[in-house]
Amino acid sequence: MTTQHETEKVSRRSLIAGIAAAGGTAAFAGVAAAQSMPGHDMAAMQDDAPSAVNPYSAPSIHEGGHGQMITVGRVDAAANGFDPTAMLTDWDFGTVSLMEDGRVLRTFEVEAIDKDIEIAPGVTFPAWTFNGRVPGPALRAKEGERLRIVFRNYGSHPHSMHFHGIHSWRMDGVPGAGLINPGEEFIYEFDARPFGCHLYHCHALPLKRHMHKGMYGAFVIDPDPELHPEFADAARSRLYGTPENARWQELVMVMNAFDTNFDNANEFYAVNTVAHAFAQQPIRIEKSRPVRIYLVNVTEFDPINSFHLHANFFDYFDTGTTLTPTLRTVDLIMQCQAQRGILEFSYAEHEAGPYMFHAHQAEFTELGWMGMFDVVEA
Amino acid sequence: MTDTSPGAPTAGWRRFAWLLAPLLVLAVAVAWIASVDPLRSFNNGAPPVEAIAFERVVLDSGGIKTFIRAGGSEPMTIAQVQIDNAYWTFTMDPPGPLARGSTAWLQVPYPWVLGEAHRINLVTNTGATFEHEIPVAVPTPVATQGQLTQQAIVGAIVGILPVAIGLMFYPALRGMGSLGMGFLLALTVGLLAFLLVDMTFEALELSLQSAALFQGQAMVILAALSTFLILMGIGRRSGQPEGLALAFYIAFGIGLHNFGEGLAIGAAFTAGSAGLGTFLVLGFAIHNVTEGIGIAAPMVDRRPPLWTFGALTLVAGLPAVFGMWLGSLAYGPQWSALALGIGAGAILQVIVEVTSYFLRRAEREGQSWLSAPVLSGFLIGLAFMYVTAAVIKI
Ligand SMILES: [Cu+2]
Numbered sequence: 188m189t190t191q192h193e194t195e196k197v198s199r200r201s202l203i204a205g206i207a208a209a210g211g212t213a214a215f216a217g218v219a220a221a222q223s224m225p226g227h228d229m230a231a232m233q234d235d236a237p238s239a240v241n242p243y244s245a246p247s248i249h250e251g252g253h254g255q256m257i258t259v260g261r262v263d264a265a266a267n268g269f270d271p272t273a274m275l276t277d278w279d280f281g282t283v284s285l286m287e288d289g290r291v292l293r294t295f296e297v298e299a300i301d302k303d304i305e306i307a308p309g310v311t312f313p314a315w316t317f318n319g320r321v322p323g324p325a326l327r328a329k330e331g332e333r334l335r336i337v338f339r340n341y342g343s344h345p346h347s348m349h350f351h352g353i354h355s356w357r358m359d360g361v362p363g364a365g366l367i368n369p370g371e372e373f374i375y376e377f378d379a380r381p382f383g384c385h386l387y388h389c390h391a392l393p394l395k396r397h398m399h400k401g402m403y404g405a406f407v408i409d410p411d412p413e414l415h416p417e418f419a420d421a422a423r424s425r426l427y428g429t430p431e432n433a434r435w436q437e438l439v440m441v442m443n444a445f446d447t448n449f450d451n452a453n454e455f456y457a458v459n460t461v462a463h464a465f466a467q468q469p470i471r472i473e474k475s476r477p478v479r480i481y482l483v484n485v486t487e488f489d490p491i492n493s494f495h496l497h498a499n500f501f502d503y504f505d506t507g508t509t510l511t512p513t514l515r516t517v518d519l520i521m522q523c524q525a526q527r528g529i530l531e532f533s534y535a536e537h538e539a540g541p542y543m544f545h546a547h548q549a550e551f552t553e554l555g556w557m558g559m560f561d562v563v564e565a
Numbered sequence: 566m567t568d569t570s571p572g573a574p575t576a577g578w579r580r581f582a583w584l585l586a587p588l589l590v591l592a593v594a595v596a597w598i599a600s601v602d603p604l605r606s607f608n609n610g611a612p613p614v615e616a617i618a619f620e621r622v623v624l625d626s627g628g629i630k631t632f633i634r635a636g637g638s639e640p641m642t643i644a645q646v647q648i649d650n651a652y653w654t655f656t657m658d659p660p661g662p663l664a665r666g667s668t669a670w671l672q673v674p675y676p677w678v679l680g681e682a683h684r685i686n687l688v689t690n691t692g693a694t695f696e697h698e699i700p701v702a703v704p705t706p707v708a709t710q711g712q713l714t715q716q717a718i719v720g721a722i723v724g725i726l727p728v729a730i731g732l733m734f735y736p737a738l739r740g741m742g743s744l745g746m747g748f749l750l751a752l753t754v755g756l757l758a759f760l761l762v763d764m765t766f767e768a769l770e771l772s773l774q775s776a777a778l779f780q781g782q783a784m785v786i787l788a789a790l791s792t793f794l795i796l797m798g799i800g801r802r803s804g805q806p807e808g809l810a811l812a813f814y815i816a817f818g819i820g821l822h823n824f825g826e827g828l829a830i831g832a833a834f835t836a837g838s839a840g841l842g843t844f845l846v847l848g849f850a851i852h853n854v855t856e857g858i859g860i861a862a863p864m865v866d867r868r869p870p871l872w873t874f875g876a877l878t879l880v881a882g883l884p885a886v887f888g889m890w891l892g893s894l895a896y897g898p899q900w901s902a903l904a905l906g907i908g909a910g911a912i913l914q915v916i917v918e919v920t921s922y923f924l925r926r927a928e929r930e931g932q933s934w935l936s937a938p939v940l941s942g943f944l945i946g947l948a949f950m951y952v953t954a955a956v957i958k959i
Contacts, residue, residue, distance in 0.1 A: 240654075240674040242628040255674045258645050258652045307652075309644030309690050447692020454647075454688060462652070553651030 256553060258463045260308030267304050269320040271459035272468055275438040278407075278427070279324035286333060293328050293379070294335045299342040299389075299402070306445050307455050307462040307555065314401035315342055315389070321460045322441040322485070323387070323404030327427060330382040330411040336375040340367050346397065347373070349390035350406060351525065353380050360390045382410035382425075384481045384507030384527045386441075399446055399487035401460075405439050405527075407481055410510060418510035425479075425510075436472060439481045442492045442522070442546070442556065453488055456546065456556035465558025469541055472534060472560045480530040481507070484522035492556075494530065495519045495547040501532035519547055534562045613639040615689055618776035619697040620668070620897040622685070623705045628674040631685060631697065634776040634897070635663035647686035647694075648675045666778050677702045706893065716831065716889040723830075724823045724885025727850045728816075729878045731857010738858075738865045743930050746865060748942035750923040753815070753859035754916055755946020760822055761912045763954065765789070768825075768905035775899035784899070785906035792821075792910025793917075800918060807922055809873060811863040814918055816881040818911035819856045823881065825905035827888020851953055855946070856881060863922060 246254030264270035281295040300319050306312045317323025328334055340346050345368050349360030354377035357364050367373045389402035412422035423431040443460055444453035455462040472478060486492040495518060502512035503520050507529040514520065520528065534542065545557035616636035623630040629648060635641050640662035646655040655673045663669055677683050683699040706712050738749060765785070772781025796814070800806050806814055860877050892901065927934045 240627075242674040242676040243626075255654045256651050257654060259654050260644075307645055307688075309642065310688060310692050311690055312692055445692070447688065448694045450694075454692065454694060550650050554647070555652060 257466060258307050258555065261467065262305045262308055262461050262464070267320075268302075269460075271457070271461045271464040272470065274320070274322070274325070274459045275440065275470065277325060278327040278439070280327055280427075281334075291329070291332045292335060293332045294337065295324070295326055296337045297324065297339075297348060299338070299340045299346040301342050304401070304460070306447075306457070306460055310447060310455070312401075312445050312447055315344065315346070315397065316401050317348075317389075317404055321401035322443060322483075323402070325405040325407065325439045325481075326387070327407045327409065328379040329409045329426065330379055330414060332379045334375075334377055334379050337372065338365075338367070338375065339372045340369050342369055344369065344397075345391050346389045346402065347391055348375060348387050350375065350377070350387045351385040352377065352406070352408070354378075360387075362390075362392065366391055379408045381508050382408045384483065384504075384529050386483045386485065386525060386527055388485065388525075395487060398485065399444075401443075403441070403443070403483075403485040405441055405481055405483050407439070407507075415510060421510040434476055435479045436476050437479045437481070438470070440483070440494075442482065442484045442486055442494070444486045444489070444551075444554075444556075446488060451488055453486070454554065456486070456492075456551040456554045458556060458558065462555025463557065469559035469561035472562045473565050474534050474537065474539060474562055475565060477531060477533040477535075478560075481527070482520075482522070482530055483527040484524060486524060486551075489548075489551075491521050491523050491548075492551065493519060493521045493547045495545055496530075496532065497543040498537065499532055499534060499542065501530045504529040504531075534560070537562060539564050613637055613641070613691075615641045615691065615693050615695075616777050617641075617687060617695040618774065618898075619685070619695075620775075620899075622697065622699060624677055624699070624702055625705055625707075628672065629677055629683070629685065629699075630670055630672050632668060632670055633663075633687070634668045635665060636776045636778050637663070637665055640664045642690040643669075643671065643687050644690045645688040646671060646673055647684075647688065648673055648677075649684055650686070666776070679703065712893075713890060716893060717886045719830075720827055720886030720889040721882070723850055723853060724827065725878055725882030727853035728819070728857040728860065728882040729874075730850075731854045731859070732861050732874050732878060734858050735861045735864070735874070738861055741865060743926075743932065744936070744938045746862075747923065747927065747932065747936065748938040749858070749862045749865065750919060750926075751939040751942030752855075752946040753862045754919055754923070755943040755948075756855045756859055756950050757815075757818070757912055757916045757919065757946075758943075759947050759950035759954070760819075761909055761916065763950075764822060764825065764905050764909040764912065768902045768909060771898045771905065772902035775897060775902060779899040781899060781902050785902050785909075788903055788906035789910035789913065792907045793913045796911055796914040797917065800914065805921060805925070806918055808863055808867045809869050811918055811922055812860050812869075812873075812877060813880065815860045815863070815915045816877045818908070818915040819860065819881040820884040821904070821908035821911045823853075824884035824888040825901060825908045827885040827890075828892035828901045828904050831889035831892025831894075855949055855953075859946075863919065 240255055242255065264273075279295060281293045284292050284294070286292045297317050298319075300316050302314055302316050302319050303311050304314045304316070304321060306314075306321075314321050326336075336348060336350075338348050345366055347360035347366035349365075350358075354375075358375045358377050360366060360375065365373045365375055385406040385408065387404055387406045389397040391397045409426045410422040412419040412426060415422045420431070423429045424435060426432055440458045441460075442456075442458055444456045445460075446452060447454045457464065480494075482494055484492045497518075500516045500518045503514040503517060504510075505513040505526075505528045507527070512531075513528075520530070522528065539562050542560045542562055543557065544560060545552045614637060618634045618636060619631055620634055621632035623632075633643075642662045643657060645652055647653065653673050653675055655671055658670045658672070660669075671687070673685075675683075677699075679702060681702055683702050685697045685699070687695045689695075738745075741749065768785040768789075769782055772779070772785050775781045796817075800810075800814055857878075860881060864873075888904070923939075924934055933939075
């Protein structure tokens with residue numbers, strides 16, 4: 188039971204509470220000592236527990252590191268039309284053709300669509316989407332290519348695609364430069380540069396609403412090894428389609444969150460939209476192959492988000508625009524909104540098993556932004 | 566049959582038919598509205614209105630349990646449960662969507678911490694959230710026999726004891742002259758006026774915590790009004806009550822007041838957040854002594870048998886004990902609001918009766934109804950209750 192000191196403290200504070208609980212009423216009551224306290228004697232706890240779970244005991248290994256602190260149920264990925272796990276490796280390379288000058292022209296097609304999506308088990312969110320998914324397609328190109336993005340607005344509001352990259356003001360996706368009305372089409376065209384891990388998002392006003400409704404996605408430009416002879420190996424390992432790149436287990440993770448009750452604070456935090464998705468279905472990682480994460484933060488309403496890796500450290504390339512790390516051997520990075528970067532690490536020397544990763548704002552973790560790597564042999 | 570008029574059965578039948586006709590039209594109208602759904606054109610795609618009232622929260626070794634009542638325009642579904650900004654597994658009994666007005670228990674295996682605050686947040690399938698705060702977490706007392714005995718003792722200390730002490734002033738009051746009597750009755754009206762105001766606001770405040778479908782504020786006012794009229798009706802069956810009868814009415818009104826207080830105290834106990842100090846019990850006891858004096862006042866110029874004092878004490882004080890028991894066993898804020906509303910109606914009746922008794926006395930004895938002793942009695946009654954209540958409220 189409690190010490191004398193604690194008892195005093197409790198009864199003093201309870202006094203205020205008693206009044207509150209009675210609705211400011213008959214602010215009376217008895218003596219604290221008169222109440223029996225069945226709850227806090229750890230030894231006596233199992234008898235009258237109505238549930239099978241003892242909330243005060245440590246969770247077992249079967250509970251996957253989250254114990255009882257998790258959303259209940261599963262999201263219907265089929266009905267949603269997208270699956271957070273599949274999204275990790277689902278790149279949109281567009282269609283490729285050659286221009287008259289011999290350069291590659293890469294064309295993407297993106298549609299804005301209003302769509303109700305299930306962001307946590309049983310919770311529907313009236314989203315605005317690119318291509319019916321949140322985040323939108325992870326567009327991937329190679330440095331120096333000509334990009335053409337055909338954007339059609341089938342949504343109920345004006346929308347645009349604002350790319351983080353280098354381009355003309357006319358291609359910027361702000362009002363008067365590619366922000367279009369429902370039923371209209373716009374073609375953004377610019378060169379793929381600089382290489383790195385970028386993003387795109389709708390820049391219609393009010394900006395905050397269009398962003399937290401789901402209008403964003405990853406935009407990755409792989410470096411051209413020929414343009415970076417001094418770091419050609421690093422560039423080749425990044426460039427999709429090379430044997431060096433094929434070694435890597437590449438994942439695209441978009442940190443996002445949802446304000447379901449429209450109070451300008453988020454009820455759910457996630458990577459790739461679905462709260463606790465990778466806690467309930469850990470991401471399979473082969474020990475022998477290094478891991479590269481393209482990490483983008485589009486969390487609305489909170490100034491920063493973060494990524495913390497358990498039992499390991501990683502190299503970090505802020506914005507991915509360099510071929511040498513901007514941070515070496517760290518286990519936590521912060522990103523403000525629209526900040527992004529590349530993480531590289533390996534579990535080669537670890538024993539196989541479940542390894543956690545999550546935002547290290549405990550609140551975000553507990554509201555869904557937490558997952559596991561299932562590190563396996565081979 | 567003693568009816569000799571040949572036309573009577575037909576006339577009776579015709580009257581019945583006239584009664585039937587509007588009912589028939591109503592039935593047809595209801596069926597038509599339900600089938601045609603003329604409101605459909607107003608549907609603009611907005612999600613249904615949702616509302617949840619937390620009627621009870623229980624903290625025990627299994628975690629946090631809460632009894633909720635849905636008040637949505639359509640059945641609503643609890644999708645997820647947050648405690649302290651963390652999603653937590655939960656079970657719901659009965660499971661599934663909650664129809665308007667229906668209730669369910671939610672059980673969350675959450676390791677709450679003694680003496681700290683916790684926050685329950687229910688997320689529905691539309692993403693709407695409903696929050697309830699536990700200001701200080703203390704295990705919910707289990708309704709054991711020992712617990713009920715403890716509550717009875719506390720109930721007796723704040724309900725029965727002060728009324729008994731107040732009635733013990735009776736011999737001292739007897740020697741009073743008619744001015745003193747006027748002072749005393751005015752004092753009674755003053756304390757009752759305080760109770761009326763206090764109870765009404767408490768009832769209205771509690772009613773806001775209850776589910777919208779109870780229409781708490783209207784319920785409180787209507788309950789008070791009905792109680793007032795019923796008690797007036799009963800009281801005036803055989804003339805205007807005086808003496809012993811009036812004392813019993815006062816005791817009854819104060820008893821209802823104490824019952825409502827007991828309900829709220831018992832509920833606070835059950836919410837696990839009512840560990841209060843001895844000085845508050847004392848404060849309450851002193852506060853309620855005035856009630857005893859008020860009950861004694863109209864009997865001062867009679868000589869009632871001794872048993873009536875015991876009976877009056879029980880009528881006024883015992884309900885506090887029942888209130889505490891009931892409040893700790895089954896509680897929704899709407900029931901406390903209802904009890905307090907009824908109590909307010911009863912107090913109003915007593916105020917009217919004591920005032921009219923006092924006015925009749927004043928007229929009989931040719932005194933001014935607003936003399937200095939009367940005015941000071943009323944104000945002292947008000948002030949005494951106000952000041953002692955301030956001690957209790959903290
Ligand atoms: Cu938009």
